[in-house]
Amino acid sequence: MARIVMKFGGTSVADLDRIRNVAARVKREVEAGHEVAVVVSAMSGVTNQLVAWCQQLSPLHDAREYDAVVATGEQVTSGLMAIALQEIGVEARSWHGWQIPLKTDGAHGKARIDSINGDELIRRMANGQVAVLAGFQGVGPDNRVTTLGRGGSDTSAVALAAALKAERCDIYTDVDGIYTTDPRIVAKARKLAKITYEEMLELASVGAKVLQTRSVELAMKERVRMQVLSSFADNTALGGDLPGSLVVDEDEIVEKELVAGIAYSRDEAKVTVRRVPDRPGIAAAIFGPLAGAGVNVDMIVQNISADGTTDMTFTLGRTDLPRARKTLDDNRAAIGFSEILADPDVAKISVVGVGMRSHSGVASTMFRTLADKGINIQVISTSEIKVSVLIGAEYTELAVRALHTAYGLDAA
Ligand code: ASP
Ligand code: MG
Secondary structure, eight states: OOEEEEEEOGGGGSSHHHHHHHHHHHHHHHHTTOEEEEEEOOOTTHHHHHHHHHHHHOTTOOHHHHHHHHTHHHHHHHHHHHHHHHHTTOOEEEEOGGGTTEEEOSOTTSOOEEEEOOHHHHHHHHTTOEEEEETTEEEOTTSSEEEOSTTTHHHHHHHHHHHTTOSEEEEEESSSSEESSOTTTOTTOOEESEEEHHHHHHHHHTTOTTSOHHHHHHHHHHTOOEEEEESSOOOGGGTSOOOOEEEEOGGGOSSOOSOOEEEEEOSEEEEEEEEEEOSTTHHHHHHHHHHHTTOOEEEEEEOOOSSSEEEEEEEEEGGGHHHHHHHHHHTHHHHOOSEEEEEOOEEEEEEEOGGGGTOOOHHHHHHHHHHHTTOOOOEEEEETTEEEEEEEGGGHHHHHHHHHHHTTOOOO
C-alpha cells in the first residue's frame, strides 16, 4: 500500500468522458489498496478563455481579480471529478486551495506556496476517501485566492506530494513521457526512461512544456519522485499504465548521456536598448525597474562601444513586452537610451545534459551544426549543463532537427 498523488492536466479532463476515464484510473489505484490524492487542472482551453476575458476588459488588469477569475477553472473540474468518482462508488471529496489550506505569498498571478496543512487530507485518505484538489490555486496573506502561474497545477501536485509524504507524484498528461525533444517536430525523438531533476529543470525552463518549471524545482528540493505518463494510452489490457518517464535524483541514473534533450521556445522576444551611456550602474538602471515591474529577463548581452555608449540586448517573455516597453519609457530619463528595438520573431534553442559538466565540445558542436545550416546566432548563453542560442523563429524546426541528429539522439 502506498500513498500517491495523481495529477491530471487539462487535456486529460477536457470533457465528461475523459473525466470518467480518469475516475476509472483513480478507482484502479484505490482498489489496489493505495491512498490517493488527485490534483486536477482546468478543462483544456478554459484557463486560456478566462485569461483572455480579463485581458479584453483591461490589458493591465488587477492581479487579485485575475486570480478570482482564473482559479474558477480548476474549481469546476475538482467538483466534477469528485462527482464522477462518487458515481462509480469511490468515496471522494473536492478541495479548493483555501479549504486545505494551501497558503501562498501575496504575488497574485504567480504566487509561491508557503505551506500546506495536510493533516485533514491524511486523516480522510486513511479512511478511504480520495481527496480531489483544485490545482493552480491557494490562498494569500490577504485571504484572497491566488494562482501559481500558468501550468501551476503541476506545482500544486508536487507540493501536495511533499506535504503528504507521498511515494510518488504521477503527472498524467497528453504525452506518454519526456522526450529528447518535441516529437511533433522531430519524428525521431526518443522517450527517456529517466531524467535528472536538473536536466528536467533546464528543459522545462527553456520550453519543453511537459512540466511547469517550478514543479520540478520543488520536486528537486523536496526529493519528490515524479513520473510523467499518459492518461490516454489504453493499457487496461496490460493491467495498468505504461511506464512513463521518471524525474529523479542524478544518482538513480547510471548511464548519463552527454545531451539529454533539446528544447525550444518561441515565447520570447528580443529587446535592444540602444545607445545607453557606458557607465557603472547602467545595467542596474535598466534591469532594476524591469524586475520591479515583474518582468523576467533571460539572456543578456552588452556590447562594447567606442563612443562612450553601448547597446544592451536581452530576451524576455513575449507577453511581457508591452510592460517592459512601458517601464523602459517611464525610466528613459534615468537610463538615457536613444531608442528601443523589439523583435518578437525569435526562438531560443537549448541543449541540456548533466554530462556537459565533465565533457567539453557541446557548445562548439552546436555552433558548427547551426553554421552548416546557415542559421545566424543572435545571442548565446550558457550554464553548467545547458547551452542556449537565440535565432530567427523561422529556423526553429530546422535547428532542432539538425541538433538532434548532431548529438546522436535520433531514434534508430
Ligand atoms: N489551468 C492552469 C493553466 O492552464 C493551470 C494548469 O493547468 O496547470 O495554466
Ligand atoms: Mg500543464
